[in-house]
Amino acid sequence: MKHLLGIEGLSREEVERILDRAESFAEVGKRDIKKVPTLRGRTIVSLFYESSTRTSSSFELAAKRLSADVVSIKSTGSSVDKGESLKDTISTLSAYDPAAIVIRSPHAGAAGLVAGWTEASVINAGDGKHEHPTQALLDVYTLKQRLGSLDGLKIWIVGDVLHSRVARSCLLAFRLMGAEVTLCGPPTLIPRGIEALGPRIAYDLDDLAGADVVYALRMQRERMSESFVPSLREYAARYQIDSRLLGPRQLLMHPGPVNRGVELAPEVIDSPQSLIATQVESGLVVRMAIIYELLTGRDRPSAESASPPYTSTIGQPA
Amino acid sequence: MNVASNGSSGNPEAPPLVGRPGQGANLVIRGARLFDPRTGLDATRDLVVREGEIAELAEPGGDPGVEGAEVVEAEGLLALPAFVDPHVHLRVPGQEHKEDLETGTRAAAAGGYCAVIAMANTSPPIDSAAVLGSVRERAQSEASVPIGFIATVTRAMAGEELTEMAELREAGAIGFSDDGLPIANARVLRRALQYQRLAGGVIALHEEDPDLSAGGVMHEGEASAVLGMAGIPSVSESTMIARDCSLALYEGARVQVQHLSARSSVEEIARAKAAGVQVTSEVTPHHLTLTEDAVRGLDARFKMNPPLRSEDDRAALLDGLRDGTIDCIATDHAPHAIEEKEVPFEEAAWGVTGLETAFAALHTLLVLPGALSLETLVERLTSGGEPFGIEAPRIEKGARANLALIDPALKWVVGEDGYESRSYNSCFADMELTGRVLMTVAAGRVAFRQRSFAMGVAG
Numbered sequence: 001m002k003h004l005l006g007i008e009g010l011s012r013e014e015v016e017r018i019l020d021r022a023e024s025f026a027e028v029g030k031r032d033i034k035k036v037p038t039l040r041g042r043t044i045v046s047l048f049y050e051s052s053t054r055t056s057s058s059f060e061l062a063a064k065r066l067s068a069d070v071v072s073i074k075s076t077g078s079s080v081d082k083g084e085s086l087k088d089t090i091s092t093l094s095a096y097d098p099a100a101i102v103i104r105s106p107h108a109g110a111a112g113l114v115a116g117w118t119e120a121s122v123i124n125a126g127d128g129k130h131e132h133p134t135q136a137l138l139d140v141y142t143l144k145q146r147l148g149s150l151d152g153l154k155i156w157i158v159g160d161v162l163h164s165r166v167a168r169s170c171l172l173a174f175r176l177m178g179a180e181v182t183l184c185g186p187p188t189l190i191p192r193g194i195e196a197l198g199p200r201i202a203y204d205l206d207d208l209a210g211a212d213v214v215y216a217l218r219m220q221r222e223r224m225s226e227s228f229v230p231s232l233r234e235y236a237a238r239y240q241i242d243s244r245l246l247g248p249r250q251l252l253m254h255p256g257p258v259n260r261g262v263e264l265a266p267e268v269i270d271s272p273q274s275l276i277a278t279q280v281e282s283g284l285v286v287r288m289a290i291i292y293e294l295l296t297g298r299d300r301p302s303a304e305s306a307s308p309p310y311t312s313t314i315g316q317p318a
Numbered sequence: 319m320n321v322a323s324n325g326s327s328g329n330p331e332a333p334p335l336v337g338r339p340g341q342g343a344n345l346v347i348r349g350a351r352l353f354d355p356r357t358g359l360d361a362t363r364d365l366v367v368r369e370g371e372i373a374e375l376a377e378p379g380g381d382p383g384v385e386g387a388e389v390v391e392a393e394g395l396l397a398l399p400a401f402v403d404p405h406v407h408l409r410v411p412g413q414e415h416k417e418d419l420e421t422g423t424r425a426a427a428a429g430g431y432c433a434v435i436a437m438a439n440t441s442p443p444i445d446s447a448a449v450l451g452s453v454r455e456r457a458q459s460e461a462s463v464p465i466g467f468i469a470t471v472t473r474a475m476a477g478e479e480l481t482e483m484a485e486l487r488e489a490g491a492i493g494f495s496d497d498g499l500p501i502a503n504a505r506v507l508r509r510a511l512q513y514q515r516l517a518g519g520v521i522a523l524h525e526e527d528p529d530l531s532a533g534g535v536m537h538e539g540e541a542s543a544v545l546g547m548a549g550i551p552s553v554s555e556s557t558m559i560a561r562d563c564s565l566a567l568y569e570g571a572r573v574q575v576q577h578l579s580a581r582s583s584v585e586e587i588a589r590a591k592a593a594g595v596q597v598t599s600e601v602t603p604h605h606l607t608l609t610e611d612a613v614r615g616l617d618a619r620f621k622m623n624p625p626l627r628s629e630d631d632r633a634a635l636l637d638g639l640r641d642g643t644i645d646c647i648a649t650d651h652a653p654h655a656i657e658e659k660e661v662p663f664e665e666a667a668w669g670v671t672g673l674e675t676a677f678a679a680l681h682t683l684l685v686l687p688g689a690l691s692l693e694t695l696v697e698r699l700t701s702g703g704e705p706f707g708i709e710a711p712r713i714e715k716g717a718r719a720n721l722a723l724i725d726p727a728l729k730w731v732v733g734e735d736g737y738e739s740r741s742y743n744s745c746f747a748d749m750e751l752t753g754r755v756l757m758t759v760a761a762g763r764v765a766f767r768q769r770s771f772a773m774g775v776a777g
Contacts, residue, residue, distance in 0.1 A: 008544075087660055107662030108545050109616030128664065129546030168546055192551075193543035 003115045003122040004290055006131035007172040015176060019141050021289035022282070028065075029285060039068035039295060042099040047089070048125070049075045049105045054256060054280060055125050055134070059102050062287035071096065086110065090117045099295050103127075121294040129165050135255055136169035138286040140177055142279050143213065146251065151178035154210055156202075158239060159217030159263050162189045162228070166255045167217055171199055182211070185239065188228045204238065208245055215253045216241050216263045236262055243267045251275055332707030333490040335433055335464035335761075336457040337423070342370020342762040343388070343719065349378050350392035350723065354399050354713040355693040356700075365397060367719040370762020375715060388764075390757065392723060399711040400432030400720040400758055404600055404702035405497070405522075405576060405648035406673065408434075408465070410453055412441030417653040417740045419453070419460040422673075425651070425739035426463045427766030429673040430722030430755040432711055433703055434651075435466040438475075439498035445470040445481045447489040454490050463760045466492030466706060471510045471521060475499055480510055483517035493706045495522035497576055500558060502528050507562060511571035520598075520705050522574040523562055525583070526624070530554035535664050537579075537625040541610040547664070550625050552580035559583050563590035563597055572596040574705040577650050579605050579624035581634035588643045598705040600648035601635050603676045604745050607683040608632075612745070618659045618666030619745050622652065636684070640694055646702040647695075649676050653741030670745045675732055677724065678751035686752060723757040730754050738766075 001014060028034060044063040048056050056072065063070045073093075084092075086105075093101065100121040103111050108128035115122040126132040143150055155174050161167045161183050174181050175198055182200040183190060190201060208214065219235060229235045242265035246252060252264075252274045260266050268274060345367040352375065353360050359375075366374035366384055373384070408422035417425075426434045436453075438444035444453060450469055457465045469491035473479045475498070483494060494510070494517075501507040501523070510521055531554040536542050538549020559575055563586065566573045578584060578601050587599045604622065609629050612620045620626060638644040652669025659666050677699065684690035700710045711720035733747045758766040 085657065085661060105662065107664050108547055110662045112616060113660075113662060128662075131546075163546075165546055168544070191543040191546075192538055192549070193540040196540040197544060 005111050005124045007133045007136050007169045018289045022141050022285040025285040025288045035065050037067045039066040042068050044068045044070050044100045045093050045098040046072045046102040058283040059287050090114050094118050129163050131169045132165040133169050135166050136173035138282040140173050141286050142282045153179040153212050155179045155213040156182045156211040157215045158184045160189045160219050161185050162191045164217050186229050213251045219263045335466045336454045337461040337464035340763050343764050344384050346387050347390045347392045350395045350397040352397045355697045356712050357714050372717050372719050396724045396726045398696050398722045399700050399713050400722045401430050401699040402702040403431050403434045403649050406434045406651040408436045419457050421740040423461040423463040425673040427758045428738040430677050430758050432720035432760035433464050437497045438468045438470045443470045443475050445473050447485050450489050462765045468493050468495045471496045487517045487519050493520040497524045500524050500526040508565050511569040514571050520572050520574050522576050524576050525555050525558040527554045527558050536613050537610045537627040539628050541613050552582050555580050556582035556586050559586040563595045567595045575599040577602050579627050580631045584634045584638040598645040600646050601644045602650045603679045616663045618663050621666050622670050623668045647698045649673050653739050654743045659743050671739050675746045678753045679746050681753040682751040719759045719762045721759040724755050726753045728754040
């Protein structure tokens with residue numbers, strides 16, 4: 001694997017290798033010194049063309065835990081603001097000889113384009129409404145940690161599927177790992193043609209009791225003005241997950257940030273069924289694992305890379 | 319080119335196409351298979367062109383006897399009536415970094431075309447007699463293939479006020495179109511259709527309901543769902559076709575529906591024709607050969623409007639072309655600079671080039687596999703002027719020579735030797751195609767010959 005551009009095209013084995021690696025990094029996270037020297041002297045550029053708190057901070061911390069030098073660029077205040085093309089920005093940044101470029105862009109396919117323009121490994125941190133593969137991998141990791149396996153699991157993804165890159169990546173990743181996925185939302189927010197990816201489609205929550213996992217999506221307020229739904233009130237009345245709907249054995253997930261009182265009732269966010277805080281924790285180790293796999297995995301025979309890379313250096317300050 | 323009647327509408331004479339003037343060629347094309355579905359010609363003959371006119375279709379081996387004529391040894395080659403493209407963008411005035419009249423007509427000639435009709439969505443648009451006059455004047459010194467210039471229906475293509483259509487027609491507008499944009503306001507289109515009775519000139523329509531297509535960058539279907547892209551639903555095209563065909567019938571007007579892309583659109587055209595609407599329609603080589611699968615990799619070379627749609631749509635377009643619901647093939651040749659395409663798909667410019675690849679792509683992808691007869695292909699590639707009152711070229715004695723000489727077996731890789739067009743946003747780039755135009759005669763003059771294609775001179 002050189003790049004992580006999307007879940008599409010990944011094999012189950014590749015996903016599992018990343019998850020196993022993440023598990024070993026989780027152990028490192030419990031130590032006093034949480035840093036490993038693996039990527040000392042290598043540079044990772046993080047290029048965010050959209051606002052982001054959790055993804056950008058999680059990537060930055062993940063890279064630092066691996067001892068890489070991190071250059072973070074946000075679209076505001078950079079040459080992007082001055083109308084520089086993506087291609088020119090990448091060629092400028094390539095002068096630093098980065099080992100990896102993490103990119104978030106409002107445009108689908110941006111990460112793929114960048115991969116064609118640079119020698120660095122490219123990690124897609126969200127491209128338009130297309131894919132958000134690191135989110136899906138951390139969600140799979142979270143579920144696997146909790147349940148052991150996704151095989152045969154029934155997962156409902158509820159909400160604004162049309163505008164959600166998380167929904168697309170999660171649909172692909174959950175199915176890849178053996179789960180059955182139902183997409184549920186107002187008909188105006190379920191994209192025509194999505195059946196091609198194999199989900200069940202539902203327009204109401206009547207059968208939600210059959211779900212093992214309920215994955216709620218963020219409902220953005222501007223969708224009201226575009227008349228995708230008549231009002232937040234009607235949306236919440238039909239699609240909000242509350243304590244009446246969520247059974248005691250069902251798990252609840254959300255990619256954040258949550259609109260309290262819209263897609264989720266306040267009481268379920270902090271309920272015992274909620275994995276929302278765990279998802280954020282998983283983000284760090286999974287992103288460490290992804291960076292590690294892309295930057296070191298491809299140079300080594302697979303047998304060697306299967307053993308933890310930091311065993312000889314554990315405990316040494318990096 | 320011959321000039322034919324423009325039907326029942328006022329001002330029936332189509333204005334002449336305009337190109338670089340010059341001496342008619344003297345040629346002897348020896349031993350080619352002459353193929354013209356219109357005249358029923360399919361025979362190996364020596365074709366003699368004298369001063370730009372077809373003088374003789376002689377039995378091979380005889381002495382055609384045109385002193386000083388260029389002799390083309392054409393055994394094994396196919397001589398067709400040259401093609402007419404009802405829909406190209408030559409980017410003049412204002413966007414000469416993409417194309418100009420010289421490069422655009424050179425690309426046309428390289429594709430076997432003897433005439434093209436240029437759209438008016440230039441910068442500024444061709445919406446006044448002054449702008450029209452200036453491009454026609456430039457064509458007289460720059461165009462190696464005659465051009466018919468379209469003028470816009472509405473001022474500045476704003477969709478609100480009509481242009482001075484009568485004056486534009488007198489100044490040489492071959493027809494009218496706001497192509498690139500639909501005429502969203504039905505009242506405005508209705509006025510234009512009424513005004514056609516005075517001004518003449520077919521109105522060519524880019525059919526798209528902008529409310530339904532808003533924000534879309536590709537066909538609404540599997541690919542857009544998977545990629546998370548806003549889609550352009552096929553009904554955004556077909557509902558407008560239904561509306562505009564109703565208006566044309568009501569006003570007794572004549573319309574050309576441009577670049578059909580969807581099954582539902584073909585069905586609307588068939589219904590309209592059956593109901594007596596004076597409507598003709600066109601389809602592009604890319605819509606006949608490619609589908610939404612091509613955009614899965616988000617390569618902006620496959621971004622055009624209307625978009626590539628589903629395999630079912632493609633099949634319906636091909637059926638429509640075969641049964642005559644669709645009258646002609648149009649390339650919608652839309653050159654763009656590289657920096658306008660090397661950007662994320664959503665930001666990329668709309669359109670693909672097509673003049674240099676139309677015959678070869680359709681021959682390779684449809685004729686050779688048996689999906690389309692050579693006869694129908696040639697008929698639909700040559701009929702593009704008819705909706706605008708321009709007669710299709712013919713291979714017959716006494717006709718002006720408009721010929722495409724083709725090696726039907728020659729394999730070539732698109733873009734390998736560069737392009738005649740200034741731009742190279744071809745959706746067939748890097749594809750190996752079979753069949754290549756070696757020489758084109760347009761309006762009696764040799765407009766193009768493939769560099770490697772040698773000729774002799776008769777003693």
